[in-house]
Amino acid sequence: MNKQDVLKLSSMPLQSPTYPTGPYKFFNRQYLIIQYRTDPARIRQMLPEPLQPDGDIVSVQWLDLPDGEGFGAYSAALQAIPCTFNGEKCSFLVQMYVDNCPPLAGGREIWGYPMKFGIAKLETASDTLTGVLTYAKQHVATGTMVYKHNDPSDLGEIEALLKRTQVTLKLIPDIDGSPAIAQLVGITFAEIVLKGAWTGRARLELVDSVNCPIADLPVLEQMGGLHLVTDMTLPYGRVLHDYLL
Numbered sequence: 001m002n003k004q005d006v007l008k009l010s011s012m013p014l015q016s017p018t019y020p021t022g023p024y025k026f027f028n029r030q031y032l033i034i035q036y037r038t039d040p041a042r043i044r045q046m047l048p049e050p051l052q053p054d055g056d057i058v059s060v061q062w063l064d065l066p067d068g069e070g071f072g073a074y075s076a077a078l079q080a081i082p083c084t085f086n087g088e089k090c091s092f093l094v095q096m097y098v099d100n101c102p103p104l105a106g107g108r109e110i111w112g113y114p115m116k117f118g119i120a121k122l123e124t125a126s127d128t129l130t131g132v133l134t135y136a137k138q139h140v141a142t143g144t145m146v147y148k149h150n151d152p153s154d155l156g157e158i159e160a161l162l163k164r165t166q167v168t169l170k171l172i173p174d175i176d177g178s179p180a181i182a183q184l185v186g187i188t189f190a191e192i193v194l195k196g197a198w199t200g201r202a203r204l205e206l207v208d209s210v211n212c213p214i215a216d217l218p219v220l221e222q223m224g225g226l227h228l229v230t231d232m233t234l235p236y237g238r239v240l241h242d243y244l245l
Helices: 001-009 042-045 101-111 155-163
Strands: 025-035 057-068 072-085 088-098 115-117 119-125 128-135 138-146 165-173 181-186 189-201 201-206 221-234 240-242
Touching: 025 128, 025 138, 025 201, 057 119, 057 128, 072 101, 072 119, 072 165, 088 101, 088 119, 101 165, 119 165, 138 221, 155 189, 155 221, 201 221, 221 240
Parallel strands: 088 115, 088 165
Antiparallel strands: 025 057, 025 221, 057 072, 072 088, 119 128, 128 138, 138 201, 165 181, 181 240, 189 221
């Protein structure tokens, strides 16, 4: 295998790359987003500079992804903090948990998504949309929402939320352990098709966990839920800030 062959590989290992070349299309991607008010001081501690907080309402989200090109089927849960970068409204992803190797490896290596292995389940149980995150055999987050009670009053606001830039902190060490990459990365989804949207009452319970510390942003006030079904494309990202320069 020559140099050109090596550089054409999409990922490791060379005999069977973990994920193909993007961009990556998702179909019937389902969200449960539960927003809640938390401690502003904790938010400030978790936001790397130069990001700035944008209020004290954050979210825990469950995603069911039954059809992701190159990644297959998987589920995920994440915690997001609204923020600004140079005045632009963004969402900083604090932590994320997935149950499938290709999106976990690709998410970390390409975009810097803060992914660890965890079991996230999003399902409808009778009249309730239910999300559960299990880490190290412990239920660390449980979210429930009424099932398709209310249509949102402003679809434009929902579409703007889906188009909002996601920001990750991409950290990759060099072979000697020193930082090789230390960047804030911006990711903006494309070709978004909103196939369904509902709002309604929701509840969120977080449990302390040493290696899945979602409860470090405690629930001070429940703010309601959002249920979405979409098709969308995940393109490559862009560097917003390089800490090594």
